[in-house]
Amino acid sequence: MTCDRVLAFLDELQDQRADHFAIVSRLREIVLQAGPSISEEVKYGGILFSARTPFCGVFSYAGHVTLELSQGAALPDTHGVLLGQGKLRRHIKLFSVSDIEDRHVTHYVALARQAADA
Template sequence: MTASRIQAFLDDLRDRHADHFAIVSRLREIVLQFGPAVSEEIKYGGILFSSRAAFCGVFPYAGHVTLELSGGASLPDRHGVLQGQGTLRRHIKLFAVTDIEDRHVAEYVELARQSADA
C-alpha cells in the first residue's frame, strides 16, 4: 500500500508541478541509494524517509521543495546551507534540480542517516 501511495503522490505532483516533481524524484534517488534499510512513506504532506529512525523528509511547497533533516540542528554545516532555528530540525530549500548538487544535499542526507542510525 505504501508504494502505491508514494506513486500516487508522485503522479499528482508531476501533473501539477513538473519542476517540483523533478526535484523530488532526484531527492528520492539520492536518499534511496543508501540501501535497502531505508524506507519511505507518505506523511505530513510529503515523503518521510527512515532507517532505524526517521532522518529526513521531502516536502513540496508552492514555490520550492524542502528537504527536512530530522536531527539537522546537531549536524555540521560545512557548506552553510542549513536553515531553521528549531531545537532539532534544519532544512534546505530547493528551487531547481541544480540546487541539489550546489547545496551538497547528498552529503547532508548521509550525515542525517548516520546520526539517526547511531
C-alpha cells in the same frame, strides 16, 4: 520499499508541478541510495524516509521544495546551507534540480542517515 501512496503522491505532483516533481524525484533517488533498509511513506504532505528511525523528508511548497533533516540541528553545517532555528530540525530549500548539487544535498543526506543509525 515503495508503497502505492508514494507512487500516487509522485503521480499527482508530476501532473500539478513538473518542476517540483523533477526535484523531488532526484532527492528521492539520493535518499534511497543512502544505505540499506530505507523505507518511505507519505506523511505530513510529503515523503518521509526512515532507516531505524526517521531521518529526513521531502516536501513541495508553492515556491520551492525542501529537504527536512530530522536531526539537522546536530549536524555539522560545513557548507552553510542548513536553514531553521528549531531545537531539532533543519532544512535545505531547493528551487531547481541544480540546487541539489550546489547545496551538497548528498553530503547532508549521508550525515542524516548516519545520525539515524547512531
